[in-house]
Amino acid sequence: MVRTGLFFITVATSVIFYTACKKVEPIEIPDPGTPSNKVSLVLSIVPYQKLSSYRFFQGDIKNQQPADGVMEYEPISSLFTDYALKKRFIWMPDGKSADYVADSDILNFPVGTALIKNFYYDHVMPGDVTKILETRVMIKKASGWIFAEYIWNEEQTEAYLDMNGGYVDITWNRNGQELSTNYRIPSETECKVCHKLNDVPIPIGVKPQNMNKNYNYPDGVKNQLQKMIEMGYLSGSLPPNINTVVNYSDATQPLELRLRSYLDINCAHCHSAGKHCDYRPIRLGFSETVSKTNMGLCVEPGEMIDPAMNYIISPSNINRSVMHFRLNATNESVRMPLLGRTLVHQEGVQLLEDWINSIEFCE
Incomplete structure (x- = not known):
């Protein structure tokens, strides 16, 4: 007896009508033992x-109203994905909770956890509408994390599993500027390029350093980590002082701290030990970029793109800095x-430029 969920009935027979064959697809039927308002x-x-x-x-799924037990969250700094907007959620089975490991490590989530991330645009043309393009779900099974990629239909009534990837042409208005792109929905293989540690699939952003901020929940403003504890989604105690990133868009924060936060969420998932680009001579995790050498300052790139670009970061010279290039x-x-x-990202490039121009000498 399945305690909660859905089960599949697969009809394997083929019914022949004259010369035509009709394939009967798997049917999803709600488990009568699961209340309709439960995940x-x-x-x-x-x-x-x-x-x-x-x-x-709950309700019309395009409205993204979380069901009972589904917690919305937002990282302090967000990965740039062609200016797509995102809504993120966490769900865990009853009686299960995650454990703190370290400020810069992914929370140790229990088996059964689902991490949900929706990608959408506002002011989509024509019509000035909101359009959801994809929903990425990571689910932790006993064997580890799996990816589930869902592509939304034009009617915005449903999203269907598709692990092959694809493209969506989209034009939208952003702050009075019309932008267009052939948006890439990743394949399963592409998901794993970024979401892996020592070739094992993992999430990226759900680290204490990225989540230690207040969020406006329906029952009031609360720290996201404390909200997880309140919901029973995070067990044990947290350290009194978490080494926390900043919002890289916040111009009131120190410039170098903003850039380090930007590199952490946009680059460290590849440029860290055991990740896709660990052979490169830089380490861009927030806890590692205290060292400017790890950021690439006066570090030779190990590849020849242009003889004029002698360092990954050249002091006060963006034209000689490989990272800026x-x-x-946009060339792949x-x-x-590499992906995403x-x-x-004009704002990200400007942030890097400002920092490079503030550096006068090698360390």
Whole structure:
């Protein structure tokens, strides 16, 4: 007897009508033992074919109203993905909780955890509408984390499992400027490029250093980590002082602290030990960029892009800095990050420029 969730009935027979064959697809039927207002996640059969089958959201799912037990959260600094907006959620089974490991480490989530991330745009043309493009779900099974990629239909009534990736042409208005891109929805292989440690799939942003901030919940403003403790989603005690990133868009914060926070969320998932680009001579995690050498200051790139670019970061010279060149590029062979963007993040490039121009000498 499945305690909670959905189960599949697969009809394997083919019915022949004259010369035509009709394939009968798997059918998802709610488990009558699960209340309709509860999340349904059965580890033995996920990922489901439809996003709605999980019941992460109540009412019309395009409104992204979290169901009972689904916690919305927001990192202090966000990964740039062609200016897409994001809504993120956490759900855990009853009686299960995560454990603190370290400020800069992913929380140790229990089996059964689901991390949900929706990508959408406001002011989409024509019509000036909101449009959700994809929802990425990571689910922790006993064997480890799995990816489930859901692509939304044009009607915005449902999202369907598709692990092959794809493209969506989109035009939208951002702060009075019309932007367009052929938005990339990642394949399963592409997901793993960024979401891995020693070739094992892992989440990226759910670290205490990224979540130690207040959020406006329906029952009031609360620190996100304390909210997790209140919900029973985080056990044990937290250290009194968490080494916390800043919002890189906050101009009131110190310039170097902003850049370090930017590099952590946008680059460290590859440029860290055991990650995709660990062979590169830089380490861009927030706890490691206290050293400017780890950031690439006066460090030779180990590759020849242009003889004029002699260092990853050249003091006071953006034209001789490989990091600036890569961050400002859109060509797939040289841009950084490798995946997740087709446009240049103008604000991120400006932040890097400002910092490079503030550095006068090698350490």
